[in-house]
Amino acid sequence: xxxxxxxxxxxxxxxxxxxxxxxxxxxxxxxxxxxxxxxxxxxxxxxxxxxxxxxxxxxxxxxxxxxxxxxxxxxxxxxxxxxxxxxxxxxxxxxxxxxxxxxxxxxxxxxxxx
Amino acid sequence: xxxxxxxxxxxxxxxxxxxxxxxxxxxxxxxxxxxxxxxxxxxxxxxxxxxxxxxxxxxxxxxxxxxxxxxxxxxxxxxxxxxxxxxxxxxxxxxxxxxxxxxxxxxxxxxxxx
Numbered sequence: 001x002x003x004x005x006x007x008x009x010x011x012x013x014x015x016x017x018x019x020x021x022x023x024x025x026x027x028x029x030x031x032x033x034x035x036x037x038x039x040x041x042x043x044x045x046x047x048x049x050x051x052x053x054x055x056x057x058x059x060x061x062x063x064x065x066x067x068x069x070x071x072x073x074x075x076x077x078x079x080x081x082x083x084x085x086x087x088x089x090x091x092x093x094x095x096x097x098x099x100x101x102x103x104x105x106x107x108x109x110x111x112x113x114x
Numbered sequence: 115x116x117x118x119x120x121x122x123x124x125x126x127x128x129x130x131x132x133x134x135x136x137x138x139x140x141x142x143x144x145x146x147x148x149x150x151x152x153x154x155x156x157x158x159x160x161x162x163x164x165x166x167x168x169x170x171x172x173x174x175x176x177x178x179x180x181x182x183x184x185x186x187x188x189x190x191x192x193x194x195x196x197x198x199x200x201x202x203x204x205x206x207x208x209x210x211x212x213x214x215x216x217x218x219x220x221x222x223x224x225x226x227x228x
Contacts, residue, residue: 002173034217042221043204043219043220043221043222044157044204044217044219045216045219046216046217049215049216088156088157090157100145100147100162100163100164100170101159101162101170101172101173102147102159102162102172103159103173104149104156104157104158104159105156106154106155106156107156107157
C-alpha cells in the first residue's frame, strides 16, 4: 500500500516564526517529492520539488529530503499570514506503479497568527 | 496565458446519466492527470497520461474512463455516475514529473450526483 502521511494540524505559528511541516512516505523506490500549497477553495500550486537527499532552498522555503528515513519536510522562514493555507506533500510512486502515479498526503493546515 | 481549463465548473446531475468533464491545456504538456478531492481523504489520483494514447490508472480509477487522443485534451468520463462520485475534481498538467516542472492545476469541477 503506497502511503504518504502528514500531520493534519492545524499548525499554528506566530508571524515571523519558522513553520515546520513534515511528511513520511512508504514507497522506498520513490524518486520525486513535491510540496504544494492550497488556499481554501482554490487549486493546489507547487512550492518546491526535491529529488536528492539534503536541503533545497528557495526564498523563504527550504525542502529537506532523507530517503533513508523516508522523510521529507518543508520549512517556512519568517512566516506571514499569507502563508496560512493547507500544505500538501506529494510523492511519485515507483514500485507497483509507473512514475506518473503521484500520491498526495492529506495535507497539513497552517495558520500564521499576526 | 498558460492555463488548464476545466468545464463545467459546477454540475448537479442524477445517478446513471453519463457525463464528461473536459480538460484542456495550452502549454504543450506531455503529462496530464485527474484527481478528486474529498474531505478527510485528501487529493487522490484517478487516471494519468504520460503522452498521447498513453494512459494509466491512479489510485481510484473505478467508475471513471479517460482518453488522450490529442496532446492538449484529457477528458474524464463518468459512464454511469453514482452518488459516491460526488466530489471536487482537478485536472493538472506538466511537461513531465521530473525536473522542477510544476503541475498546473485547473480551477476544479464540483460534481454533485443525486
